[in-house]
Amino acid sequence: MESVSLEALRSLRDIKGIQGSFVVRAGTGELLGRDLPAVIDDTVLAEVGPRIDRLLTIVESPNPTETIALRFSEQRLDIKRMGLVHLCVLAEAAVSPPALRMAMKLVGRKLDGYAWAAPPALAKAAPARANPATPEPPKRTVQFRGRKTTI
Amino acid sequence: MASETNVRLIAPAEARASEGFTARLMGVTLADLIQMKCMSGATESIRILSAGKLGMLQFLKGHLTHAATGDLLGDSAVLELLRWKTGDCELFVGVLPHGSLVRRSWQSLLLGAAQESDERARLRSASPVHEALAAAGSETPTPVRTRSVSVRMSQDGQVLQSVGAAEDLAAASAYALHMASYIGESLCLDAFVGCEFRAGDLRTVLVIEASGEVLAVQSSTEADVAEARARLGL
Numbered sequence: 001m002e003s004v005s006l007e008a009l010r011s012l013r014d015i016k017g018i019q020g021s022f023v024v025r026a027g028t029g030e031l032l033g034r035d036l037p038a039v040i041d042d043t044v045l046a047e048v049g050p051r052i053d054r055l056l057t058i059v060e061s062p063n064p065t066e067t068i069a070l071r072f073s074e075q076r077l078d079i080k081r082m083g084l085v086h087l088c089v090l091a092e093a094a095v096s097p098p099a100l101r102m103a104m105k106l107v108g109r110k111l112d113g114y115a116w117a118a119p120p121a122l123a124k125a126a127p128a129r130a131n132p133a134t135p136e137p138p139k140r141t142v143q144f145r146g147r148k149t150t151i
Numbered sequence: 152m153a154s155e156t157n158v159r160l161i162a163p164a165e166a167r168a169s170e171g172f173t174a175r176l177m178g179v180t181l182a183d184l185i186q187m188k189c190m191s192g193a194t195e196s197i198r199i200l201s202a203g204k205l206g207m208l209q210f211l212k213g214h215l216t217h218a219a220t221g222d223l224l225g226d227s228a229v230l231e232l233l234r235w236k237t238g239d240c241e242l243f244v245g246v247l248p249h250g251s252l253v254r255r256s257w258q259s260l261l262l263g264a265a266q267e268s269d270e271r272a273r274l275r276s277a278s279p280v281h282e283a284l285a286a287a288g289s290e291t292p293t294p295v296r297t298r299s300v301s302v303r304m305s306q307d308g309q310v311l312q313s314v315g316a317a318e319d320l321a322a323a324s325a326y327a328l329h330m331a332s333y334i335g336e337s338l339c340l341d342a343f344v345g346c347e348f349r350a351g352d353l354r355t356v357l358v359i360e361a362s363g364e365v366l367a368v369q370s371s372t373e374a375d376v377a378e379a380r381a382r383l384g385l
Contacts, residue, residue, distance in 0.1 A: 040338060048337050055330050058323045059369075063351030070331050071383045073341035077334065090338070097385060 008110040009035035015103045017095030019075070023085050023111060029053035032085060052079055052086060080104050082112045181233055182261050184240065189213050189257045194244075201238030208232065215260070216251040224314050225252035226260065227299045227375060233264035255378045263374030299370035306365055317367075324357050324367040345383045347376075358382055 009021045012035070020036035022045055029049030031042060056065045056079065068079040071093065078100060080087045087108055091100060184197065185208065192213035199206040199220075206220035206228065218228035255263070300315035308325035310317070327346060335343045345358040352371040356379040359365055368379050 044337050048334050051330050051334050051337075055327060055334075058326050058330075059348045059350050059353070059355050060319055060323070061350040061353045063353070065348050065350040067349045068346060069383075069385050070334065070346045071344050071385065072335050073344060075340050077338070077340070093384060 005033055005111055005114050006035060008107045009033060012089060012103050012107055015091075015095065015099050017092040018100065018103070019090045019092065021087065021089045021107075023087055024049035024052060026056075026081065026084055026086055027053065029086075036090065052088060055079070056081055056086065078104060080108055082108050085111065087111060181235065181238075181240075182264065185215060185229075185257055185261065189215060196243050198241045198243065199232060199235070199238050200241075201235040204235070206232045206235070211251075214251075215253050215257045218253055222315060223299075224312075225301075226255050226378065227301060227314055229253060229255075229260045230264055230267070230299075230372075230374065233261070234267075259378060263377060267372055267374050299368065299372065299375040301366070301368040304365050304367070306359070306363060311364065320355070320367050320369050323355070324365060327357060328359075328365060345379075347380060347383065347385050354380075356380055356383070356385075 005023075009023070012018050012021050020034075020040075022034040022036055023032045024030060024045075025032055029052055031045045031049050034042070034045060036045075052068075055068055059065050064081065066081050070077040070079070074093055076091055076093050076095070078089045078091065080089075087104060089100065089104055181199070188195070188197070188208075188210045190213065193210045194212055196207060196209040196217075199208065204220065207218065208215065208229070209217035215229065218225060218232060220228045220231055223231050253260075300317045300320050301313065302310055302317040302321045302324065303312040304310045304321055304324065306328065308321070310321050313321065327348075328343070331343045331346055335341070343359065345356070347357075348355040353369065354371070354373070354376045355367065355369045356376045357365060357367045358379050366379065368376050370376055
């Protein structure tokens with residue numbers, strides 16, 4: 001995940017009560033980025049992502065489910081559907097709901113504009129075009145199994 | 152609240168108290184009547200007849216405890232009755248053999264109905280379709296809304312009570328309950344207490360009550376889900 005997107009997720013913590021956030025890919029629930037305490041590891045999020053993706057499909061309506069708020073005794077998990085990804089925010093139950101909604105909307109706009117990498121299957125299916133004139137893409141730092149890795 | 156509402160209140164002979172007046176009132180709204188009965192601490196029931204439809208409200212020591220009309224019960228029935236414009240009301244003393252199905256306070260219900268009425272008026276003035284319907288002499292233009300559906304079920308998915316066609320809602324709620332609990336357990340969160348889904352105008356709210364039963368409400372009218380949302384602090 002590029003630093004700009006990670007920064008966007010970090011900015012959510014400006015709201016008192018927000019504990020962290022993560023982004024999963026729509027359709028698969030694959031973890032794409034995170035800003036959460038280390039106690040929640042990527043293995044857990046890899047399990048949670050597909051379930052979140054399925055939750056967004058269960059209400060039958062002419063319109064797709066745009067947001068879900070899951071309420072637990074002391075905390076809440078809010079999920080917002082964006083174009084290619086779902087933004088998930090973990091917060092204390094006492095967080096200000098309007099502030100949380102606004103923060104998610106603002107961060108959602110930033111993340112929506114981000115060019116998320118195509119899933120591996122799509123990348124393989126794309127025709128290989130050798131173009132020596134094309135410059136090498138800039139290196140990116142991504143979060144992989146809890147570690148920052150440059151690719 | 153619409154000012155054109157006109158309710159006649161007729162007390163049958165067997166319901167007349169030995170003391171006090173028997174009233175025949177015109178131009179009283181159903182909201183006025185609910186307010187009057189609650190504030191006087193009444194224990195009685197009211198049968199309402201309007202355009203061939205029958206409704207019932209029950210008061211117990213000044214609390215609105217039960218309401219029914221068609222296939223609606225409880226809060227949804229009160230809100231539906233408050234949409235009726237004219238009718239006849241008949242008092243009868245006694246309490247029906249049901250528990251309390253009305254969960255919201257009478258103040259909250261009247262406020263909800265007033266908000267919905269305002270919203271309807273706004274839609275009428277904003278939408279050419281509603282204007283055309285009104286001009287064509289159609290009965291009260293129907294607001295753009297999905298009828299409220301609700302279901303009460305056990306946590307193992309057994310439907311205990313439902314209002315409206317609630318099969319899909321019951322299935323979705325049972326599934327959501329499992330998924331949300333798994334997500335909570337995975338993230339080491341506390342007990343799952345409920346959730347809200349928003350899809351366009353459609354709101355679906357699921358609440359796990361203190362009794363352990365699950366209440367799910369689905370509606371495109373904010374007022375119908377307001378109390379459930381408030382209980383979740385959303």
